[in-house]
Amino acid sequence: MLDAIIVMSGLALFLGGVLGYASIRFHVQGNALVEKIDAILPQTQCAQCGFPGCRPYAEAIAEGRADINQCPPGGEANIHKLADLLGVEFKPLNAEHGEPKPKSVAYIDENTCIGCTLCLQACPVDAISGAPKQMHTIIAQECTGCELCIPPCPVDCIVMVPVESSIANWKWKPPMKEVA
């Protein structure tokens, strides 16, 4: 009996030691972790997560200040990836932060635009080109669809246009008939 207890506690101690060492030895450096989280986030920079961009949100997650389910553009797929990376349970998207939408890009109605440059200042990725008093245009390839330019516009001339599927971005579907 006593032997057994000694053996078991010895084993427990040993394994605890190994685990403890491993967690120190393989601890992911703070910054490296932020990088990894940031690499998963979609970089829409829309601030729907409650932080002023993807990187601040990544930092908040790394420091445990934010949950992993606050990014609507990333959707559930990204939450799964974050859960895997951090070794935590998956949670459904927190609806407070918004719903995922189909990818869209902003479009400026160039006839209405008065060239006030307010949208230009709001765009997180400098995807709007234009100069004061000139009409502005959106560089569609660079627009992330964050919608941050819409509220500042005094004449409401920016609309979001869903990205159309084209031969270039078309994807094969998995077989319809699943194996029974």
Added chain:
Amino acid sequence: MRQLYHFNGGVHPPQHKDQSTIDPIRIPPLPEKLIIPLHQHIGSSAKALVQPGERVLKGQMIGQPEGHVSSAIHAPTSGKILSVGMEPVPHPSGLDALCVILEPDGLEEWIERVPLDPEMDPGTMRTKLKDAGVVGLGGAVFPSFIKLNPGSKNKVRTLILNGAECEPYITCDDLLMRERAFEIAEGAKLMQRLLGAEEVVLGIEDNKPLAIEAMKSAGGMEVVAVPTVYPGGGAKQLIKVLTGVEVPAGERSTDLGVQCFNVATAASVYRAIRLGEPVLSRIVTITGNVAQPGNYEALIGTPVDHLIRQAGALPGSSGAIMGGPMMGIDLPSTHVPVVKAMNCVIVKSEALFPKALDPMPCIRCARCAESCPAELQPQELYWFAKAKNFGKAQEYALFDCIECGCCSYVCPSHIPLVQYYRYAKSEIWAQEREKKASDLARLRHEFRVERMERDKREKAERLAQKSAQAKEL
């Protein structure tokens, strides 16, 4: 006798080639309009050079190559441009692409055709081929001028011409070789010169004795009858059979001293250089559920249903396949145009292509692996693709799969294996595109944050300077 090599696996599907080789190549009447897609090749789309209402001549360039990997598009006949817009094209997505609509005027009025000097400088000749819209007509439609550049450090020993035509039903290359052996042989000479190749070898499957005979009498190359086994006409498989060289996925065969072209491509090189004629037409096999299967020399842009009408559509048709039954794709409709990649249209019917049987679970019988010419483990790839474990699928060489369909053909559980691979590949590509986009966005955002900070700092500095100056005063 040349020593022949052997590749793994392969299958022997029923041929169905006889019905479309009875007649010589037929010339269909001009259709009412031609729908000419501007993107018929690998690489970037050509840029439209014409406006609606404009009159164009036969052979006039209407789409200009953009960027290095691109190719030109020409008016297949003289007539009026009706519009430039989105039209359905032969693509598995069924989506539209930018096309030029041309109304033929029936005059067939040519541009001035200038035969070129076959001894001209290779670099210039390659540019001419790019401008003549010469692309691989075997189905891959890769711009030929790029493949005809051996590079400075490589030595291409063998130029292989591919006349194997291994897929069932397709006979366009067979007829081309029978009837236009001279054009192929002359084109091959030009290509050999461009590549500096020591030898030209033409591989033809031994089920085409007439083509073999015709090509032998044309001369200028070694004609080799290769065993009939699908996919013996795959470029990599033919290279292996004829030279023993295995070209790994992602590597260029020129680096291994071989280059391979379809016979129809050789004929179009001949026409482009010796006759000054760009690629305006191609030979298309129309077969399957039609009264008179056969081969048509169709202008690019001819609506497929125009050709099917010529061959006599039969009742009970249920759509059409572009390409062969092993690797072809469903045409979204028969209103789509003939494109440079279209070697064959098979009109389907319930009798010819019965509905696929319901898939059963994989029993790990490894028949698929035994038949795989790329020597993959299809059952593992299937497993990973189905589980969306794309990283693992890539580890098991998903991108080495040539989508030949042998695995699905033999699978006793009727699993649509290839569809899983196409799906997995396009998901991986999409992920890569997204990753690129988000990396770009991150960079631009970081740049902007930095710029704003710098602006702030500079402003503060200026303020500080100003107040310092104010104090001094």
Added chain:
Amino acid sequence: MNSPYITRSPSVTEIMVKVLAALIPAIAADVWFFGPAVLVTLALASVTALVLEAFMLRLRGRPVKPFLMDGSALLTAWLLGLSIPPMAPWWLIVTGTAFAIVIAKHLYGGLGSNPFNPAMVGYAVLIISFPVQMTQWLAPASIAQSHLDFSSILDYMFFHALPANTGLDALTSATPLDTLKTQLHLDKSMDAIMSLPIYGTIGGKWMAAAYLAGGLYLLQQKIVSWHVPVSFIGTIAILSGALHLVDPAHYASPLFQLASGATMIGAFFILTDPVTGPTTPKGKLLFASGAGFLTYVIRLHGGYPDGVAFAVLLMNICVPLIDAYTQPPVFGKKK
């Protein structure tokens, strides 16, 4: 629809039917040498397997008809039925089959997903739980002291009743492998053992030959590849041959090892089960030679007379590992 638009599939059903057909010579030999009891066993196992298969499919919400038609349950039943003593009581047959179908097959995900050979799981469970019933083999007709007619066979299997004047001992005998083991323990010499009456019988040898014939048919039909049988039989032959050469007094001849027990049915019908075996050619060689080695070791040193079932199950565990480490190089990437 998607390419390829055509298939040349011998369906799963066709494959299974061919395997079943390949078992017929062995069943015929069994009837010829040991009497019709085996037919009752097979019938009972088949019915149990099909009923349970249908039940489990329904329970798991799978379509019943295509899976019942695939023949895999029937094959499991036949393999198990041929592995247990022909006149085993009905409950032994039902228990074994139930274990094979319900636990070993369906609880692991059904056709294609089960890691262990269902028939061998059923067999292993039975021999561990009911060692006595599982080693009472009918004696070959030529040496049995009395015979039973068909109705008394049924009586015995279902009601455990024997005709008044016959004892069980008169009907059964230990198998050659079993006898060899016990006699060697008693320090008998090989020559003495081999002159026992059981070794004078030819039933077992004919059974082995019948399995071999069925196996050759499967090879010819390309249902199984040569790798597994050759490697399995080869390993056993080499091991037993080497030891027999060194010490013929204690080690039976390789021919004896190949012709007795489950060597042949194992080589062609059990180890070749695609679902529970490796898929790569090298893997198949490794898998079968491992099984051959284990079979021989268990025959020499194990507590059970034959080792094929345990060897198969042990090697089944290794299959994912074997597959992972024997991936052949792909086209163009060979050294």
